[in-house]
Amino acid sequence: MIQELLRKAAQIRRDIIDIVYRSGAGHVGGSLSETDILVTLYYHVMKVDPKNPNWPERDRFVLSKGHSVDAYLCVLADKGFFPKEELNTYSNFGSKYIGHPNNKIPGVEMNTGALGHGLSIGVGMALAAKMDHRKNGVFVLMGDGELAEGSVWEAGMAAAAYGLDNLTAIIDRNGLQISGKTEDVMPLDPLEDKWKSFGWDVSVVDGHDIQKLITVLSPERQIDGKPRLILAKTVKGKGVSFMENNAKWHHGVMNAEQYEKACRELDELLEVLS
Amino acid sequence: MNTIHNRQVVCETLMRIAEKDRDIIVLCSDSRGSASMTAFSEKYPDQFVETGIAEQNIVGIAAGLAASGKKPFVASPACFLTMRSAEQVKIDVAYSNTNVKLLGISAGISYGALGMSHHSLQDIALLRAIPGILIVVPADRHEAGRATEALTQYEGPAYMRLGRNPVEDVYPSPNYDFELGKAITLRDGKDISIITFGETVKIALDTAELLAGRGIGCRVINMHTIKPLDCQSIVQAAAQTGAIMTIEEHSIYGGFGAAVSEVVVQNMPVPMKIMGIPDEPAIPGRTKEVFAHYGIHPENLCAEAEKLIRIKNRRAIS
Numbered sequence: 001m002i003q004e005l006l007r008k009a010a011q012i013r014r015d016i017i018d019i020v021y022r023s024g025a026g027h028v029g030g031s032l033s034e035t036d037i038l039v040t041l042y043y044h045v046m047k048v049d050p051k052n053p054n055w056p057e058r059d060r061f062v063l064s065k066g067h068s069v070d071a072y073l074c075v076l077a078d079k080g081f082f083p084k085e086e087l088n089t090y091s092n093f094g095s096k097y098i099g100h101p102n103n104k105i106p107g108v109e110m111n112t113g114a115l116g117h118g119l120s121i122g123v124g125m126a127l128a129a130k131m132d133h134r135k136n137g138v139f140v141l142m143g144d145g146e147l148a149e150g151s152v153w154e155a156g157m158a159a160a161a162y163g164l165d166n167l168t169a170i171i172d173r174n175g176l177q178i179s180g181k182t183e184d185v186m187p188l189d190p191l192e193d194k195w196k197s198f199g200w201d202v203s204v205v206d207g208h209d210i211q212k213l214i215t216v217l218s219p220e221r222q223i224d225g226k227p228r229l230i231l232a233k234t235v236k237g238k239g240v241s242f243m244e245n246n247a248k249w250h251h252g253v254m255n256a257e258q259y260e261k262a263c264r265e266l267d268e269l270l271e272v273l274s
Numbered sequence: 275m276n277t278i279h280n281r282q283v284v285c286e287t288l289m290r291i292a293e294k295d296r297d298i299i300v301l302c303s304d305s306r307g308s309a310s311m312t313a314f315s316e317k318y319p320d321q322f323v324e325t326g327i328a329e330q331n332i333v334g335i336a337a338g339l340a341a342s343g344k345k346p347f348v349a350s351p352a353c354f355l356t357m358r359s360a361e362q363v364k365i366d367v368a369y370s371n372t373n374v375k376l377l378g379i380s381a382g383i384s385y386g387a388l389g390m391s392h393h394s395l396q397d398i399a400l401l402r403a404i405p406g407i408l409i410v411v412p413a414d415r416h417e418a419g420r421a422t423e424a425l426t427q428y429e430g431p432a433y434m435r436l437g438r439n440p441v442e443d444v445y446p447s448p449n450y451d452f453e454l455g456k457a458i459t460l461r462d463g464k465d466i467s468i469i470t471f472g473e474t475v476k477i478a479l480d481t482a483e484l485l486a487g488r489g490i491g492c493r494v495i496n497m498h499t500i501k502p503l504d505c506q507s508i509v510q511a512a513a514q515t516g517a518i519m520t521i522e523e524h525s526i527y528g529g530f531g532a533a534v535s536e537v538v539v540q541n542m543p544v545p546m547k548i549m550g551i552p553d554e555p556a557i558p559g560r561t562k563e564v565f566a567h568y569g570i571h572p573e574n575l576c577a578e579a580e581k582l583i584r585i586k587n588r589r590a591i592s
Contacts, residue, residue: 056343060341060342103370103371109341110337110338110341110366110370110372111365111366111369111370112365113365114361114365116330117334117361117362117365117366119334120330120331120333120334120335120337120338120362120366121334121335121337121338121341121366122338123331123334123335123338124334124335124336124337124338124339124340124341124342124344124346125338125339125341125342126338127323127335127338127339128338128339128341128342128343128344129342131299131320131321131344132342132343150330151328151330151331151334151362154325154326154328154330154331155331155334155335157326157328158325158326158328158331158335
């Protein structure tokens with residue numbers, strides 16, 4: 001099973017490179033860093049039904065780091081929420097497949113893109129599930145640069161105050177934002193302690209280790225009465241050697257040579273995994 | 275003089291409807307007292323969410339609740355609810371098209387003596403420019419109840435603007451035709467129209483009465499819904515009375531007068547006067563004092579109306 005998920009992650013990365021290169025747009029670095037998290041959620045953890053995207057019992061997902069939409073769209077297309085070829089219009093004039101999540105797309109719950117909004121939305125969704133005695137989980141994926149937004153911490157307080165043990169926040173902790181290292185732009189550490197002090201159950205995990213992600217994201221791991229935070233340590237640009245750990249690839253655009261190199265590396269990985 | 279303020283009627287109406295509709299949720303940001311929602315929070319603790327003083331968070335939470343089928347009503351001071359959480363309103367509510375109702379309490383210059391931090395004189399300008407948000411402002415307690423009822427039936431983002439203090443009744447009872455988006459002509463006249471909303475509707479009626487004594491017929495239109503605007507009633511007023519005065523408890527920039535004039539100049543240009551708060555931090559004081567300072571009282575409005583009619587007549591001759 002893990003092998004299958006690893007292969008899926010490599011395939012999604014390959015798809016990301018394609019749509020980003022084709023459109024000359026996108027946020028490739030953060031999409032590659034979050035890919036393993038999304039694959040773990042959508043192919044193992046979350047209950048969703050691509051044929052019935054509005055199924056009331058579904059688990060909810062909010063991509064608070066909305067700019068990293070490339071990976072999200074590739075996962076939704078691969079899951080069958082919409083035909084994959086529709087992504088050929090990504091970033092085109094009038095397309096619904098824009099550079100941020102758009103809830104006109106089946107499977108996308110909310111429009112995001114302005115940072116620091118997703119966790120509050122997740123708190124609302126988790127509260128609603130509690131009010132209705134629904135068992136679904138709510139998952140919010142945030143970037144680390146995003147955590148400088150004060151609204152994140154407003155939501156953090158509220159989630160703990162309401163004991164939202166159906167809410168999981170995941171931080172894609174790749175350590176880089178558009179201007180450079182998060183710790184140089186606005187230091188975030190000690191992040192683990194910060195979230196613990198806000199009343200969250202915190203797990204630190206390698207955000208590219210799918211086996212470990214499965215473990216920390218499993219419903220059994222959720223502690224009664226506490227929201228759960230997964231601090232997923234990741235590499236920005238993961239999977240493409242020249243993009244890894246380089247802030248330039250936050251929203252860099254590949255030339256033909258770079259595109260070929262990225263494809264070659266991912267194709268080789270796919271070969272190894274098959 | 276009526277002593278029941280609009281907020282109280284909003285709370286009572288929501289309590290009545292929430293009893294049957296368990297999806298009605300009220301959210302407050304340490305504002306349950308000032309929003310008169312304490313009774314709701316006590317009667318329906320399971321349908322009440324307190325967020326503390328966190329306006330960005332409260333709007334995001336409301337959007338999440340609405341995305342899950344709830345019908346959230348966020349009751350928080352208008353000055354904070356619309357400005358601090360403007361981006362959440364724009365994206366989580368309007369853009370995501372969630373069924374969130376925003377109740378901006380103590381709007382306008384309700385918090386008169388507290389200064390510009392607490393005045394809400396930009397909320398209409400701001401929200402009007404965001405696509406998809408209905409804006410409604412009741413003129414009195416009866417209309418507050420009717421508008422609240424209507425909002426519980428209306429699917430989609432909406433903002434209801436409420437003053438803090440009790441206002442004199444405009445309507446003798448809640449039993450009248452009220453429909454979101456449809457202006458109400460309270461008094462007819464052929465010489466000029468005053469179009470207004472909220473607490474200044476009563477002032478407009480008093481002005482019309484004074485004008486009648488001077489032989490001038492003044493139509494008074496209560497434009498309780500500012501967006502979508504009842505364009506037809508504005509164009510008719512322009513065509514049939516030939517002069518329009520608007521009154522608003524809001525900045526004269528980008529607000530209601532601007533909205534009406536957009537319709538007038540593009541459809542039926544006639545002389546207009548926009549009465550409201552000029553481009554300055556509003557002078558502190560009680561509502562009546564502040565209105566008087568800015569010429570929003572029947573005597574001055576009569577004089578302004580007469581000036582406008584003179585302009586209209588001069589144009590007719592030339």
